Amino acid sequence: MQRFVDLYQTLDETNATSAKVRAMADYFASAPAADAAWAVYFLTGGRLRRLAKPAELRQWVLDLTGMPDWLLEETYSSVGDLAETLSLLLDTVLAPPEQASEPLHVWVEQRLLPLRQQAEPDRKRQLIGWWTGLPTGGRFVLNKMLTGAFRVGVSRRLVVRALAQASEVEPARLAHRLMGHWQPDAAFFRHLLDPKDHGEDASRPYPFFLASPLAGEPGELGARSDWLAEWKWDGVRGQLLQRGGDCYLWSRGEDLMEGRFPEIEAAARALQDGTVLDGEILAWDDDRPLPFNVLQKRINRLRPSARMQQRAPVIFLAYDLLEQDGGDLRALPLTERRQRLAALLDHADGSIRLSRPLDDPDWDSLARRRDQALAMGTEGLMLKRLNSPYRVGRTRGDWWKWKIAPLTIDAVLLYAQPGHGRRSNLFTDYTFGIRDGDGLVPIAKAYSGLDNAEIEQLDRWIRSHTTERFGPVRAVEMQQVFELAFEGLAESGRHKSGLALRFPRIARWRHDLGPADADSLTSVRELLDSIRSGY
Amino acid sequence: MSLELIRPGRRGLFCEAGDFHIDPWRPVPRAVITHAHADHARSGSDIYYAQHDSVPLLRKRLGPHSLIRGVDYGEPFRLGQTTVSLHPAGHILGSSQVRVEAGGEVWVASGDYKRDPDPTCADFEVVPCDTFITEATFALPIYRWRPVAAVAGDIHAWWQANAAADRPSVLFCYALGKAQRLMAELLAYTDRGIYLHGAMVPLVAAYRDAGIAMLPSLPVSAAGRGHRFSEDLILAPPSAAGSPWMRRFRGHSTGFASGWMRIRGNRRRRGYDRGFVVSDHVDWPDLLRTIRETGARRVLATHGRTDVLVRYLNEVEGVAAEPLETLYSGESDD
Structure with missing residues (x-):
């Protein structure tokens, strides 16, 4: 698995697209087909499901390190990524070796997948053995395989480009072969890179053309x-x-x-x-x-x-x-x-x-x-x-x-929780509310729309204006107003307001507005009526 | 209840028995300074007491006309009814812990400190005390530092790989302390000269004047017109990242040397290619070790993750601990 761990590290340590593609192409050209198939699977967002519950992994790390669980929670909220938190915490008790042995496909097929059939004590014993035998980087990649997607800044498109560089197959055909369901094994990988046309599988769709x-x-x-x-x-x-x-x-x-x-x-x-x-x-x-x-x-x-x-x-x-x-x-x-x-x-x-x-x-x-x-x-x-x-x-x-130009409303920030991937130790997932009588009712969750400087500024504000914590979610003082842009509006039981926005995102941080200036349930309902009547 | 020898005041940590402040954030009559970072050394006070080696650095920060009295490590002096002495903190050149003794009580305010060896400053000295005032910048168990010599090896390998690909290596690090420490540690790998951002030049000169051996260096501005820096290592403060100043380093790779780089998200969010985990603050194991070694019955935590440290000391270590409000940032100077 060391080769895959190294690839992961290289992808993680460069921001240049060309360098990422080159690193993947080198890997695909040199790794054994059985390993490369799994690498394609993971890099295109594939997950291994139901191997171990995050709560179990946490508990095993607590048992190993002997630290109080609140300290693990504090650490997790600072790191933001569970797989990373656990690998770093394990450094406190396990001296990591230099190399990860056994090829990737052996790890996945003979070790990880059989976990599904095993009882808790067996899974715990196995995991502890593996953690002990892996360097920190390998532990991290293992934990990533156990907990979910990789998010290493490569899109499916980049993986296809790298596969094309490593073979003589044109990107469109590679993309087609990667559609639908396939079994990540050596035969699949050899078929993937086969320059000859074999007439493709009947269930396989064409890659979508996007506007x-x-x-x-x-x-x-x-x-x-x-x-x-x-x-x-x-x-x-x-x-x-x-x-x-x-x-x-x-x-x-x-x-x-x-x-x-x-x-x-x-x-x-x-x-x-x-x-x-x-x-x-x-x-x-x-x-x-x-x-x-x-x-x-x-x-x-x-x-x-x-x-x-x-x-x-x-x-x-x-x-x-x-x-x-x-x-x-x-x-x-x-x-x-x-x-x-x-x-x-x-x-x-x-x-x-x-x-x-x-x-x-x-x-x-x-x-x-x-x-x-x-x-x-x-x-x-x-x-x-x-x-x-x-x-x-x-x-x-x-x-x-x-x-069409999006619709907008002004809404108040109510809750925040940390994001994922590169935003994992920042509060970037927000819940917004509108006025209803003397209170505020939630209407939308939104993620994108702020630039990095604003995200960091808002993150600091959230940390110092938290009123309550519910696990990773923080309730904040109801002060900050944001203009939300969205594509449509409909009745919905999802939020307390009874309304839901379609594709909501933050258009602007309205420093100039206070919560009293935000939209109200009445004004948003009027907007819904006007849309229905075609203005 | 022991005597409150040092407590937070409006203008900084105040010792009433000695009528002086430690690292005040507003002007005071008498200031004892732990080290020359901006959040600990602010201008406007009438007289400053600091260890000899930090005097030239403080002059640059406080202005040429400030009244600064240099003292030696371990040399006691009287302030009011207290006996004060400074002891190495291992943080940067001239950094000190402040030991204050009065009425049989001993307090130590440690400023910022670390236990790892550092060729640019004296090693941390354990000073037994009743009450220990500590930083908590990296008070989470994930913060553990590898030997800095090994990290310097990684930096050197990164620089060599970039040079082979004709890419300038721009390493961001704090201008006072971190830059000089890396320049000293890199001597084990090379004697090739490096380039410095203008903000670092006078600080590196001050370290050279203090006799610290480091890689030879030139200001970036001294490079000839048309010099491409394609095989060079350039040190710059983090504020230079993304500025027009960076344009001269065509095709550069960036790195950041900081304890914060232990977490991937911190590096990726800022868009650095490489993060090198090097800190001038104590890591978690050394923080706990130091507290044990001082024998302190009581610990006051100033800046950083004071919440975590205080709870851990009380619940796990069985040491009475409380947070102490200060305006030190700690984070920004790592």
């Missing part, structure tokens, strides 16, 4: 007639595959949404075999979308009841045709793909439908159309170049999302 936000004016994109415009629907982006007599519905997060949307799967069976659609899963009623939180009720519900299907009906709104008769259409121009798609779905009014292009003839009329986005239940418009192929990932130039 970039349009910062300027659409007029800068050239003639309106070169572009297809459609609503930017607010659902779950997905790919619907009908292959080999089976239907596979994938979300963009690469989850197979099997059994969750039976009405879509049933409709897909009517498609010809060898068809792949790109589109959006939406809660839909008649001819318009329902708020996102209606869809949310369905996302995690396996085999929904007929009543649930009636209360929260869903459809697959198709944007694109990626495969027909088993042939990959991605290189064809969008116009051609859309013509075929329209022909395929023209009659459809069931659970698979066509996203209709908007026919406003020029950019000005299109801009006026965009003003109705909220009333239409959408986030704005999508602009796609008519002669563009279906590309991979977030490649700029051919697909743009032209979103």
